[in-house]
Amino acid sequence: MVNLSRxxxxxxxxxxxxTDEELIIATMAGEESAFAELFQRxxxxxxxxxxxxxxxxxxxxxxxxxxxxxxxxxxxxxxGKQEKSFAAWLSRITANAxxxxxxxxxxxxxxxxxDMSETDAAQIETRRSTVATTAEQRVISxxxxxxxxxxxxxEDRLMLTLLYEEGWSSExxxxxxxxxxxxxxxxxxxxRVKLQRVMEQWQ
Amino acid sequence: MNKLSPEQDRANEALCRRIFAAASASEERMDAAAxxxxxxxxxxxxxxxNPKCTxxxxxxxxxxxxxxxxxxxxxLAALLLAIGLWQLLPQRAATPxxxxxxxxxxxxxxxxAEPSNDKSVATPTLHALQKTAPVRGRRPAQPRQRxxxxxxxxxxxxxxxxxxxxxxxxxxIEVTPSTLASLGFPLPSASDKKWVKADxxxxxxxxxxxxxxxx
Numbered sequence: 038m039v040n041l042s043r044x045x046x047x048x049x050x051x052x053x054x055x056t057d058e059e060l061i062i063a064t065m066a067g068e069e070s071a072f073a074e075l076f077q078r079x080x081x082x083x084x085x086x087x088x089x090x091x092x093x094x095x096x097x098x099x100x101x102x103x104x105x106x107x108x109x110x111x112x113x114x115x116x117g118k119q120e121k122s123f124a125a126w127l128s129r130i131t132a133n134a135x136x137x138x139x140x141x142x143x144x145x146x147x148x149x150x151x152d153m154s155e156t157d158a159a160q161i162e163t164r165r166s167t168v169a170t171t172a173e174q175r176v177i178s179x180x181x182x183x184x185x186x187x188x189x190x191x192e193d194r195l196m197l198t199l200l201y202e203e204g205w206s207s208e209x210x211x212x213x214x215x216x217x218x219x220x221x222x223x224x225x226x227x228x229r230v231k232l233q234r235v236m237e238q239w240q
Numbered sequence: 241m242n243k244l245s246p247e248q249d250r251a252n253e254a255l256c257r258r259i260f261a262a263a264s265a266s267e268e269r270m271d272a273a274a275x276x277x278x279x280x281x282x283x284x285x286x287x288x289x290n291p292k293c294t295x296x297x298x299x300x301x302x303x304x305x306x307x308x309x310x311x312x313x314x315x316l317a318a319l320l321l322a323i324g325l326w327q328l329l330p331q332r333a334a335t336p337x338x339x340x341x342x343x344x345x346x347x348x349x350x351x352x353a354e355p356s357n358d359k360s361v362a363t364p365t366l367h368a369l370q371k372t373a374p375v376r377g378r379r380p381a382q383p384r385q386r387x388x389x390x391x392x393x394x395x396x397x398x399x400x401x402x403x404x405x406x407x408x409x410x411x412x413i414e415v416t417p418s419t420l421a422s423l424g425f426p427l428p429s430a431s432d433k434k435w436v437k438a439d440x441x442x443x444x445x446x447x448x449x450x451x452x453x454x455x
Contacts, residue, residue: 069284076280084274088265097265097273106286175262182263201257202264229252230244232259 057123065112076105079124083131089202090135090194092179100138104131128203129213132195139191188235193228200225394441394450395425408443412454425451 055063055071057078063071080101087100108130115126186194192214199205199213207221216224244252273279414435437454 073280076283080274080279081271084270088270088273089260089263092263092265092269094265094269094273094276097270098276098279101273101279102283102286105283106290109283109287110290175266178262179264182259185259186263197256198260198263201260226249229249229256232256233244233252236255 061112061115061123064109072109075123079127080105082124083127086128086131086203087135089198090139092183096138100131100134103134103137107134132199132213136191136195139194143187143191185232185235189228189231193224193231196221196225197228390455391439392453392455394452396450397448408441408449410439410441413438413440 055074057075060071060075064075083101083104084097087097087104091097091100104127108127111130115123189197196210196214199210200207205213207218210216211218211221214221414437416434417436420436439452439454440448441450441452443449
C-alpha cells in the first residue's frame with residue numbers, strides 16, 4: 038500500500054511526484070487524493086479526445102465524467118506492465134465512451150444532423166477549396182462537418198477520427214475495436230468513399 | 241463501390257482530414273470542459289452511486305451487519321426446527337418379510353466319501369427377517385460388530401442319488417442337544433446349550449436331505 042501523503046513528504050527535498058502506477062495503487066487502497074491527482078494529470082488529454090467528436094462543452098464534460106468513472110471502477114484491471122501507460126489505457130476508455138455516445142446519438146433521430154439544406158450544399162462546395170478563417174466560418178464548417186460525419190457509422194467515425202486527428206496507428210485502432218489491421222484499412226477506405234458520395238449528392 | 245484511383249484517394253483523404261479537423265471542438269472549449277467547476281465532484285458522486293464501486297464505498301454500518309446476521313440466525317433457527325420436527329415424527333416399525341431363497345443343489349457326499357471341508361462353497365442363508373419396506377425416521381441402531389455364524393458341514397440324512405436336478409430350500413430349526421444325541425448326531429462343541437441351531441435342507445419333494453449345525 039502506498040501512502041501518497043507520506044511519499045510526498047519523504048520526497049519533499051527531491052520533489053519527485055509519484056508515478057501513475059503509485060497513484061493507482063494508492064487509489065485502490067482507498068486514498069481519494071490519489072485519484073484526484075490522476076484526474077488532474079489526464080483530464081486535458083481525455084478532453085482533447087472527446088472534443089474530436091463532440092463540439093459542445095457539455096458533451097465533452099459528460100464524456101470526461103463517464104470515462105473517469107469507468108476508469109476508476111476498472112482500476113483493478115489495469116495491468117501496468119502490460120499496458121503502455123495509464124494515459125494510453127485511459128485514452129482507450131475515453132474513445133469507448135465516445136463510441137457509446139455516438140451510438141446513442143445515432144439511435145435518437147432528433148439528434149441526427151443528416152438533413153442538409155440548400156445552404157449547406159452551397160457551403161460544401163465553398164469549403165472544399167477554402168479554409169475557414171473567421172470564427173463564423175469555423176462554426177459553419179464545424180456544423181457542416183458534423184452533418185457530413187453523421188452519415189458514417191459510429192465505428193467508422195471513431196476510426197477515422199483516431200486515425201486522422203489523434204494519430205493512432207491501425208494496430209491500436211484494430212485493438213480498440215476488435216478488428217484486424219487489414220479490416221481497419223479497408224473500412225477507412227470505404228468510409229472515405231462514402232463521405233465523398235455524400236458530398237457529391239449535394240453538389 | 242467503385243475503386244478510386246490513387247490520386248483520387250489521396251485527394252479524398254485530404255478532404256476527409258479537413259472535415260474531421262473542422263468537426264473537432266475548439267481548444268478553448270476542450271480546456272473549458274477539462275477545467276469545468278465541480279466536474280471532479282460529479283465524477284466522485286457517480287462513482288459513489290455505482291453499485292460496482294468497491295473501494296469508494298463507506299464501511300458498512302452496524303445496523304447493516306445486524307440485519308445480515310439476523311437473516312443468518314433466522315435461517316439457522318428454521319433449520320434446527322425442521323430437524324426437531326423430523327425427529328418427533330412417529331417411528332414406523334419395519335415390516336418383517338420372510339423370504340426363502342432358492343439354493344443350488346447340494347452335493348451330498350456318498351457314504352464312503354469324506355465330508356468336504358471346503359467352506360468356500362456357497363452356503364445358502366435364510367434371511368428370515370429382512371426389512372423391505374422403507375422406514376421413516378431414525379433407523380434402528382446397528383450392532384457395532386457383526387456376528388459371524390460358524391456352520392458345520394452338511395450331514396446327509398438319507399441317501400439320495402445324484403440326479404443333478406434336485407433343488408431345495410433351507411430352513412433353520414432349533415433342537416435340544418438331547419434330541420440330537422438320541423438321533424445319533426454328533427453334538428456340536430457347545431453342548432451345554434439349551435437349544436442348538438441347525439439348518440435343514442429340504443428337497444423339492446419335501447424330504448429333509450441334509451442338516452448342518454450353526455454356532
